[in-house]
Amino acid sequence: MPKQLKILVVDDTEPNLLLVSKFINKLGHQTVLARNGLEALEKFRTESPDLVLMDVMMPEMDGYEATAKIRELYPNKWVPIMFLTAKSQDADHVKGIQVGGDDYITKPINLVILEARIKAVTRIAGMQRQILENTEQLELYRDENERELQLAQHLIKKITHYDHLEHHSIRFWNKPAQHFSGDIFLAALTPADEIHLLLADGTGHGLSAALNVIPVVEVFYGMTSKGFAISTIAQELNRKIKQLMPTERFVAATLVSINLSDRILHVWNGGNPPALFIDDQGVIQRSWNSAHPALGIFSEAEFDAGTELFHWDEPGQLYLFSDGPIEARNANSEEFGLQRLQQILTSAPVEQRFEQLMAALDSHMDGIPAHDDLSIGLIQCPLNAAEDSPRQETVDAQQESQALSASPCRWKISLRLTPSELKTIDVVPMLLAWMDQMRLNTNHRGQVFLIFTELFNNALDHGILNLDSSLKSAPDGFEQYFEQRHQHLANLQHGVLEIEVERLRQQNHEIMRMHFKDSGNGFDYSSIINSDVSASTRPSGRGLALVKNLCTRIEFAGNGSEISVCYPLD
Amino acid sequence: MSTVQIKTSVESNNAKIAMVGRFDFNSHRQFREAYQQVLENPEVKEIEIDLGAVDYLDSSALGMLLLLREKTAAVHKSMALTNCRGVVQQVLDVANFNKLFTIR
Numbered sequence: 001m002p003k004q005l006k007i008l009v010v011d012d013t014e015p016n017l018l019l020v021s022k023f024i025n026k027l028g029h030q031t032v033l034a035r036n037g038l039e040a041l042e043k044f045r046t047e048s049p050d051l052v053l054m055d056v057m058m059p060e061m062d063g064y065e066a067t068a069k070i071r072e073l074y075p076n077k078w079v080p081i082m083f084l085t086a087k088s089q090d091a092d093h094v095k096g097i098q099v100g101g102d103d104y105i106t107k108p109i110n111l112v113i114l115e116a117r118i119k120a121v122t123r124i125a126g127m128q129r130q131i132l133e134n135t136e137q138l139e140l141y142r143d144e145n146e147r148e149l150q151l152a153q154h155l156i157k158k159i160t161h162y163d164h165l166e167h168h169s170i171r172f173w174n175k176p177a178q179h180f181s182g183d184i185f186l187a188a189l190t191p192a193d194e195i196h197l198l199l200a201d202g203t204g205h206g207l208s209a210a211l212n213v214i215p216v217v218e219v220f221y222g223m224t225s226k227g228f229a230i231s232t233i234a235q236e237l238n239r240k241i242k243q244l245m246p247t248e249r250f251v252a253a254t255l256v257s258i259n260l261s262d263r264i265l266h267v268w269n270g271g272n273p274p275a276l277f278i279d280d281q282g283v284i285q286r287s288w289n290s291a292h293p294a295l296g297i298f299s300e301a302e303f304d305a306g307t308e309l310f311h312w313d314e315p316g317q318l319y320l321f322s323d324g325p326i327e328a329r330n331a332n333s334e335e336f337g338l339q340r341l342q343q344i345l346t347s348a349p350v351e352q353r354f355e356q357l358m359a360a361l362d363s364h365m366d367g368i369p370a371h372d373d374l375s376i377g378l379i380q381c382p383l384n385a386a387e388d389s390p391r392q393e394t395v396d397a398q399q400e401s402q403a404l405s406a407s408p409c410r411w412k413i414s415l416r417l418t419p420s421e422l423k424t425i426d427v428v429p430m431l432l433a434w435m436d437q438m439r440l441n442t443n444h445r446g447q448v449f450l451i452f453t454e455l456f457n458n459a460l461d462h463g464i465l466n467l468d469s470s471l472k473s474a475p476d477g478f479e480q481y482f483e484q485r486h487q488h489l490a491n492l493q494h495g496v497l498e499i500e501v502e503r504l505r506q507q508n509h510e511i512m513r514m515h516f517k518d519s520g521n522g523f524d525y526s527s528i529i530n531s532d533v534s535a536s537t538r539p540s541g542r543g544l545a546l547v548k549n550l551c552t553r554i555e556f557a558g559n560g561s562e563i564s565v566c567y568p569l570d
Numbered sequence: 571m572s573t574v575q576i577k578t579s580v581e582s583n584n585a586k587i588a589m590v591g592r593f594d595f596n597s598h599r600q601f602r603e604a605y606q607q608v609l610e611n612p613e614v615k616e617i618e619i620d621l622g623a624v625d626y627l628d629s630s631a632l633g634m635l636l637l638l639r640e641k642t643a644a645v646h647k648s649m650a651l652t653n654c655r656g657v658v659q660q661v662l663d664v665a666n667f668n669k670l671f672t673i674r
Contacts, residue, residue: 248633
C-alpha cells in the first residue's frame with residue numbers, strides 16, 4: 001500500500017515502543033505513541049490513527065479495556081486494532097478478538113511478520129473505507145431520490161385531483177406497487193350535469209407509469225368541462241398518447257358517461273378488465289369487456305371510438321378495475337382472479353361490497369408487495385339521495401375577467417351544416433366553445449349547453465335522421481334507438497341543419513336567441529307547447545319541456561321543423 | 571432478474587423466437603437481443619413469436635410486442651404470435667391484440 005499511514009503504538013515499556021516505532025517509520029509510516037490505555041484513548045481521539053498496535057498488560061488501563069472503550073466510543077468508525085502480546089495462550093487471543101481486536105502478534109516481535117500483518121490489515125482497512133464511502137453515497141442518493149419522489153408524488157396528486165368531482169357515491173381504492181401508482185381514477189361533470197369517469201392504467205408501474213397518465217388527466221378534465229362526449233374524448237386521448245409516448249408505452253382505460261336523468265351509461269373499455277353493473281340484489285346486469293386495444297396504440301384512422309350503452313331499470317353499482325386486482329398474487333403465486341372478484345361482489349350485501357372486496361384482496365396478498373398497481377372505482381347509480389346534486393370544485397378565473405367587461409356585446413352566428421359536417425363535428429361543444437369566446441357568463445353555461453343539446457338532438461334525430469322516439473320506451477329501446485341513430489347518421493346523404501345564435505336586447509332585457517331549422521318533415525308541436533315538464537314522463541318529450549322551462553319564449557314555425565327560443569341573460 | 575428463456579431458430583425464411591417462462595419487463599434485454607438478430611437477417615421474411623411455453627405476460631411485454639411490430643413493418647417483414655393459450659390468450663384478448671397482430 002503506497003499510502004502513508006498514521007499508526008498509534010501503545011506500550012508501557014520504553015524499549016519496545018522505540019523498537020516498533022523506529023521500524024514503522026522506516027517502512028514509511030508515521031507514528032503516534034501512548035504508554036497506557038488511557039493515553040491511547042486520548043490519542044485515538046485527537047490523532048485519528050489508521051491503525052493501532054496495542055500492548056495488553058499496561059498500568060492505568062490495560063489493552064483489552066482500551067480496545068473495548070474505543071469500539072464503544074466509535075461504533076461507526078472502524079480502525080483496525082492489533083494486539084502485541086507476550087501472552088500466547090489461545091484464551092488470551094480469543095479475549096483480544098472478543099473485545100474488538102482484529103489481529104495479534106506475539107512478543108518477542110518478529111519484524112518481518114509485523115510488516116506483513118500491517119500490510120494485510122491496511123488492505124482490509126482500505127476495503128472497509130471504500131464500503132463506508134459507497135454506503136454514504138448510496139444513502140445520499142437514496143435521500144435525494146426520496147425527496148424527488150415526494151415532490152413528484154405531490155405534483156401528480158395535485159394534477160389528478162385538480163378538477164376531481166367529490167361525491168360519497170363515487171369511491172376509489174388504490175394500492176400502488178411502488179411509491180406511485182400508474183393507475184388513475186378521475187370523475188368530472190359535464191355542463192349538462194352528466195358524470196364522466198375514467199379509470200386509466202399506464203404500462204408498467206411506478207414513476208414512469210404515472211408519467212404516462214399525466215397527459216390523460218388534462219385532456220379528460222378539459223374536454224369534459226366543455227361538454228364533449230366520451231367517444232370524442234377517447235379519440236383525443238388516443239391521439240395524444242400516441243403522439244407523446246414511445247411505441248411500447250400505452251394506457252389501458254375505461255371511460256364512462258352517466259346520464260342520471262335518463263339512466264343511461266355509455267362505456268368505452270380499451271384493455272381493462274370488464275366493467276360491471278351489479279344491481280342491489282347482486283345480479284350482474286351488464287358487463288363491458290375490453291372491446292378495443294388500449295389508448296395510444298392505434299393511429300387516428302384505425303381508432304374505434306364506439307361506446308356500448310346500457311339503460312338501467314333497477315338501481316345498481318358500476319365497478320371499474322385495473323388489471324391489478326385480478327392478477328394480484330398470494331404467497332403461492334396464485335392469482336386473485338376475476339371469478340373470485342365477481343363472487344364477492346355478487347354475494348356480499350350491497351352496502352358492504354366495496355369493503356369486502358378490499359378486505360379479501362388484502363388478506364389474499366397478506367402483506368406481499370403488489371406486482372402491479374391495484375385500482376377499483378365505484379359509482380352508485382343513481383347517486384345517493386342525501387347529496388343528489390354533485391358539485392365540482394373548480395377555480396373559475398374567467399368569471400372575474402367577465403365582470404370587468406361591462407359593455408354588452410351584440411353578435412350573431414349563423415351555421416349551415418350538411419351531412420358531411422353532421423357526421424364529423426361534435427356540434428354542441430363547438431357552439432359552446434364559441435359562447436366562451438363571446439364571453440358568455442359561466443353561470444349560464446350549463447343551461448345554454450342543455451338548450452343547445454336538446455334543440456340539436458331534436459333537429460338531428462327527428463328532423464334529419466327521422467328517428468321515432470317512441471322506440472325508447474320499449475325494452476332495450478335505448479340501445480336500439482342509439483344503434484339506429486348511429487346507422488342513420490353513417491348512411492346520411494341529404495339534409496341540412498341551420499343554426500342561428502344571436503345576442504340582443506329586447507324590452508330592456510339582455511337575451512340570447514337560438515334558432516334551429518332542419519330540412520325534415522316537422523311534427524305536431526301543439527302537444528309539446530301545452531305540456532309542462534313535470535307532467536311529461538316520456539324521455540323524448542321531456543327535452544323540449546325542459547327547454548320551455550329555461551326560456552322566456554319558445555316558438556315553432558312551419559311544420560314544426562323550425563324552432564326559436566329566447567334565453568334570458570340578466 | 572429475468573425469468574424468461576428465449577430460443578431463436580431460423581428455418582429458410584421463417585425465424586422463430588420461442589419464449590419460455592414469465593415474459594415481463596425483466597425480459598426486455600433478452601427479447602431485444604433475440605429480435606435484433608433476426609431483424610438484421612435479410613433471409614428472414616417472417617418472425618414468429620412462439621408464446622406456447624409462456625406462463626405469464628404483462629403489459630410491458632405487450633409493449634415490447636408492439637415495438638417489434640413497428641420494427642418488423644419498417645424492414646418489410648411480417649410477424650405472427652403463435653401457440654397462445656391459457657393466461658396468455660386471456661391477456662391478448664383483453665388487450666384486443668387480435669386487431670393488431672396475426673395470431674395463429
